[in-house]
Amino acid sequence: KSIKSETSNQKNIIERVIYEYLAEQKKEFSLDFDDLIMIPLYIFKQYDEIRIKWAKRFQYVMVDEFQDVSHTNYALCKAMSSVHENLFVVGDPDQLIYSWRGARIEYIKNLDKVHPNTKTIMMNMNYRCNEGIIQAANSLISRNVDRIHKEMITIKKSNILANYYHAMTVFEEASFVAQTIQTLVSLGVRYSDIALLYRAHYVTRDFEQVF
Numbered sequence: 001k002s003i004k005s006e007t008s009n010q011k012n013i014i015e016r017v018i019y020e021y022l023a024e025q026k027k028e029f030s031l032d033f034d035d036l037i038m039i040p041l042y043i044f045k046q047y048d049e050i051r052i053k054w055a056k057r058f059q060y061v062m063v064d065e066f067q068d069v070s071h072t073n074y075a076l077c078k079a080m081s082s083v084h085e086n087l088f089v090v091g092d093p094d095q096l097i098y099s100w101r102g103a104r105i106e107y108i109k110n111l112d113k114v115h116p117n118t119k120t121i122m123m124n125m126n127y128r129c130n131e132g133i134i135q136a137a138n139s140l141i142s143r144n145v146d147r148i149h150k151e152m153i154t155i156k157k158s159n160i161l162a163n164y165y166h167a168m169t170v171f172e173e174a175s176f177v178a179q180t181i182q183t184l185v186s187l188g189v190r191y192s193d194i195a196l197l198y199r200a201h202y203v204t205r206d207f208e209q210v211f
Contacts, residue, residue, distance in 0.1 A: 034072075037072050037073065037076055038072060040076065040079075041072060041075055041076060041079065044079045051079055051082065052082075052083060054080065055079065055080055055081065055082045055083035055084070056083050056084075058080050058081070058084075059084050059086060060084070060086045060088065061077060061080050061081040061086065061087050061088070062088045062089070062090075063077055063087070063088070063089045063090070063091075064089075064090050064091070065090070065091055066089035066090060066091030066107070066108045066111075067091040067092055067093050067095055067096040067103065067105065067108045068091070068096060068097070068098045068103040069103060069104070069107050069108075070101070070102030070103055070104065071102060071104065072102075074104075074107045077089075085115075085117075087115065089108070089111065091108045093105050093108050093109055093144075093146070093147050093148050094141045094144055094147055094150075105146055108148075109146070109147075109148060122150055124150050124151060124152050124153060125152075125153055125154070125155065126152050126153065126154040126155075127154070127155055127156075128156075129154055129156065130154065130156040130157075130158035130160060131154055131156060131157050131158045131159075132158055132159075132160045132161040132162045133162045134152050134153065134154045135161075135162075136161070136162040136164075137152060138151055138152055170203060170206045171206050171210070173206070174206040174207045174209070174210040174211075175210055177196065177207065177210075178207075178210045178211060181194055
């Protein structure tokens with residue numbers, strides 16, 4: 001009984017928060033990110049003449065990072081390109097990382113099946129990394145089960161292989177990097193020729209302390 005009561009209270013609180021949020025939005029004449037997609041889709045569904053009006057206005061529709069589109073993202077793309085059917089997308093199924101927020105790989109994987117006149121241009125030339133890094137990336141990505149097969153190639157030929165080190169902690173990782181830099185410098189490499197790449201700024205503190 002107490003569990004049911006607690007669940008009911010939580011539901012009431014959630015409903016109150018949502019109601020207050022919507023009331024505040026209305027008062028401020030504001031939309032959030034989801035509204036910018038959901039409200040146009042609702043209008044297009046209710047009033048076909050409005051969908052056609054806007055689809056006519058946008059002769060070309062271009063979408064980047066198409067591997068990360070969700071059901072609603074795709075529905076909006078489809079609605080906006082429904083008249084001229086000039087839909088241009090850029091994406092890589094192997095880089096899909098937002099499935100947790102609704103991204104669905106089938107939209108990019110099956111695009112040429114849903115749109116029979118689709119022309120696919122495979123951009124598999126890498127101009128940034130040397131051969132060792134590309135070989136390591138190809139080997140890792142080939143393990144993906146649901147993908148469009150492709151093999152990356154590079155213009156930078158090199159016999160240097162990519163090194164892999166699995167640290168148990170961030171501090172251990174930073175220490176390994178620092179020791180590697182010291183080794184390289186002792187072999188004649190200049191500090192100015194060494195760069196540290198990281199994905200998120202919050203990881204830098206351990207590196208700064210170790211350095």
